[in-house]
Every structure is written in structure tokens, then in C-alpha cells.
Amino acid sequence: MGIGFRELLIILAIALVIFGAKRLKSIGSDLGGAVKGFKKAMNEGEEEDNKQLSAPAQKDADFDSTPASKSGSKNA
Numbered sequence: 001m002g003i004g005f006r007e008l009l010i011i012l013a014i015a016l017v018i019f020g021a022k023r024l025k026s027i028g029s030d031l032g033g034a035v036k037g038f039k040k041a042m043n044e045g046e047e048e049d050n051k052q053l054s055a056p057a058q059k060d061a062d063f064d065s066t067p068a069s070k071s072g073s074k075n076a
Contacts, residue, residue, distance in 0.1 A: 016024055 019027065
């Protein structure tokens, strides 16, 4: 029970009557541009993730591995 070809034609005809041919064309091109931009952004995000996964492990901070000596501590 999906939307068939006949139903799509009816929806298109109603949209054409409501918006007009010029407006419908601009809406379609704007929507296509938005989808294209979204796909491009998703691909760029995946490329960033792949670069981070394939890069060698880098430290976020450089901590000294030796503990600091406590000056002024009382030893018994």
C-alpha cells in the first residue's frame, strides 16, 4: 500500500495549481541544491573520520610521566 504513479501525478497537479510553474521550478531547484549540499557535507564528515582513524594516535596533552616531588612533606 504505497504511493503509486497515479497518486504522484495527482499530487504534482495540485502543487502546480497552488504554486505555479515558475515557483514550483524554483522550489525544486532549491530543494535539489539543499540535498546536494547535505550529501557533500556528509561525505566530508566521513572523510574526516577516516583520516582520524587512519592517523597514528596523537596525544591530546603532554603530561610528564614521573610524579612531582612533594616539597615540605613530613616524613617520620
